[in-house]
Amino acid sequence: MPNTDSILRFEKVTVAFGGDPAIEDVSFEIRAGESRVILGAAGSGKTVILKTSVGLLRPDSGRVFLFGQDITEMKEQDQFDLRARVGMLFQESALFDSLNIEENVAYPLLNQKAVNCPEDQVHARVEEALTFVELGHTLEKFPSELSGGMRRRVGIARANVTEPAMVIYDSPTAGLDPITANNIMALIVKERDVRHATTVMVTQRFQDGAIMARYKYDRATETLVAATPGDASIAGLKFLVMKQGRLVFEGTLAEMEQSKDPYISKFVLRN
Template sequence: MAGPASSTALRFDHVTVRFDEVTALDDVSLEIFEGESCVILGAAASGKTVLLKTALGLIRPDAGRVYVFGREITRLPEDELQRIRARIGMVFQEGGLFDSLTVEENVAYPLRYQPGARYAPEEVRRRVEEALRFVELEHTLEKFPSELSGGMRRRVGIARAVVTEPDLLLYDSPTAGLDPITAYTIMALILKERDTRRATTVVVTQRYQDGVWLSDFRYNPSNGRLELAAGDGEVGGAATRFVVFREGRLAFQGSRAELEGCADPYVAKFARR
C-alpha cells in the first residue's frame, strides 16, 4: 500500500501572486501530503488567505505552478477547476455564510449548486442534518446567520465545508476573535473531522495554541474532547507541518520542535504560547 508520503494533497512550486504594488506570495514552494495537518502562521497581510484562494484556483498565480491531488490546476479551465474544488472544503474567515439564506440552505448550498453534484432532495436533507449534528447545531436549521453567535456561525461554516466529505479542508483563521473556550470548541471540531475522516487539514491561525492542538492532540470520540496523542507531533501516523509566512515569503517550514528551536527571531515569535 502506498504510504502517505507518496501523494501530495497540495503542492506550490515557486508560486508568485502580485496585486499592483503588492507581492502577496513571493516564490512560495510548499508541499502538503495527504493526511497531513498544516498550520499556517503569519502576521496580517502576509499572504495566508491568498495562499488558500490560490489553492482553490480562485486566484491564478503570476508565476509558478499549483497542484491539487497531484493535478496541475494553474491553467485549468473553470469547469475542470470546479470539479477539483468539489473535493476541497473551505471555511472562510468569519464563516463566510450567505446572510439571506437559512442555516439549512447555507449548509445545503454545496450539495445543490456544486457542479456535478447530483443529490436527491432527501439525500441533501440527510447530509445537511448529519453535518449540523456534527457541529452540534441540528436545532438551528431554520435560523438565519444574523440570529447566531460568532462561534455558532463558524460552526455552520464548518458544517457547510464538511457536508460534501472533502479530502482536503482549508480553514481560514477559524478561531480569530473568539474567546478561548469557543476557540477550543472550534479546534475540537477541526480535529474531529480530521481524525474521523483522515482529511488533510490546513489551518491558518494567529494563535500558536491552535497549532499545538493540531500537532499534539487528537479527538477522542467517546467524550468529544481533545487528548494528548502519543508520539511527537505524529497523529495517526501523519505529521503536522508548521509554516510561517512573512510578507508573502515562506520564512519557515518544519515540525513544531523545529519551529520552537528556530534561531530566526521573527519566526521564533510565532512559537510563543
C-alpha cells in the same frame, strides 16, 4: 504503507497585485493524510496562498498542482470538479444572511455538480453535518440569530458536508473569546480525525496550531485526548510561516518551538 498521493503542490509560486508580490517564490507540498498550519503576520500572504490553492487566484509565475493536476492555467470550468473536493471556511465564515442554517449548509451539496448528492439525501446529510458540530437544533434559524462562535460552527459544517478530501480553514478562531476558540479547534480536530481529511488552517493564534499538533479526537470519550508521537492524526502535521510574502519556515511543532529565529519564535507562546 503511507499514502503518498499529492493533495496540493506549490512550485515557486508568485502572485502579484499591480506588480506588488503578495506571495513570492513559494514552494511546498501536502500529501494525503497530512495537515498544515499556516502562521504569519497580517498581510504576509496567508489568505492569498489559500485562494491560489483552489484557483481563485492565478499565479504570475510558478505552478500549482491540486490533487496532482496542474491548475495553473486550467480553465475555471475545468477546475470546478477539483474544487468540489475541497471544503472551505473563509474568514468571518461568509454565511449567506438571507438563507437559513439548513440552506447554508446544503449549498455546496446542491451547487457543486461533482458532489452529485441525490436530492432526497440532502436534508439527512445537512442534519448530520450540523449535529457533528453540535448545532443539530438550528436548521430553521438564520445566521443573524446565532452567536459568532455558532456561525463559525455552521461554517465548519458547510466546509465538511461534502466530505471533501481537503478542508481549508481561514482564521477559524479570529475574533472569538479563548474558550469559544478552543471549542472551535476541538471541532476542527474532530473533523480531521473522524474523516481523515487533509486540513490546512491559517491562524493568528499559535495555540490553535499547538492543539492540532498535540491532540487527537477520541471516539470512545468523544473528547480530545493527548496524541502520542506515532499517532497518524498528528504524524503529518507541519507549520508553515509566512513573512512578507515569503515562506520562511516549514517544520514540526518541536522544530518551531526550538527555532532561534526571532520572527518564528515570536509566534511561539512560552509558559
